[in-house]
Amino acid sequence: MKHRYLNTNYWNDSYISHLDNDERNLFLFLFSNSYVTKCGIYELPDKYILPYSNIDLPKLQEIKKKFESDRKYFFFKDWIYVNNFYKHNSFSPTIHIAQSVKKEFDAIPIDIKKHFFADFKLKPMLSFNKGKDFIIKWKKDMVMVMVMVIESPSGQGGGHPMNEDVDPDSIPDDL
Numbered sequence: 001m002k003h004r005y006l007n008t009n010y011w012n013d014s015y016i017s018h019l020d021n022d023e024r025n026l027f028l029f030l031f032s033n034s035y036v037t038k039c040g041i042y043e044l045p046d047k048y049i050l051p052y053s054n055i056d057l058p059k060l061q062e063i064k065k066k067f068e069s070d071r072k073y074f075f076f077k078d079w080i081y082v083n084n085f086y087k088h089n090s091f092s093p094t095i096h097i098a099q100s101v102k103k104e105f106d107a108i109p110i111d112i113k114k115h116f117f118a119d120f121k122l123k124p125m126l127s128f129n130k131g132k133d134f135i136i137k138w139k140k141d142m143v144m145v146m147v148m149v150i151e152s153p154s155g156q157g158g159g160h161p162m163n164e165d166v167d168p169d170s171i172p173d174d175l
Helices: 008-012 021-032 048-053 055-071 095-108 108-118
Strands: 039-042 072-075 078-080 134-138 142-149
Touching: 021 048, 021 055, 021 078, 039 108, 048 055, 055 072, 072 108, 095 134
Parallel strands: none
Antiparallel strands: 039 078, 072 078, 134 142
């Protein structure tokens, strides 16, 4: 079972307080349902949203357009991108969590990533280097960078995680 913690200020948030009941409930559902992944991009067809939201398809489409224009959520095919996901969630900076996030991110089809990051011009909430070494960069108030080396430069095993202080301003935006 996954856990999502809701800040009690949610109900007083200036954006949330201006939503009608259907919008407010859908906003919360899209952020907290069991399909949401740690990378903030997940697949959830409308046919699964409708029974939980108790709204009809035209109303769902209307709310989805509103959330996109307000830059809260983005939708493509059956996929959902939760904008500012890492701003409202924190995860342990362990290797196992990093590997889990990378696995979830890698499982997203390339056309979905292209649409969100190129067509919608969204920036990924996290980034990875190619190959077996990877860097995860959470983009929020405090940037956390994790580097994991699986193989040594000589190609032999025995690499180990490294902890190193990194100046967030020195990290290129295109990571």
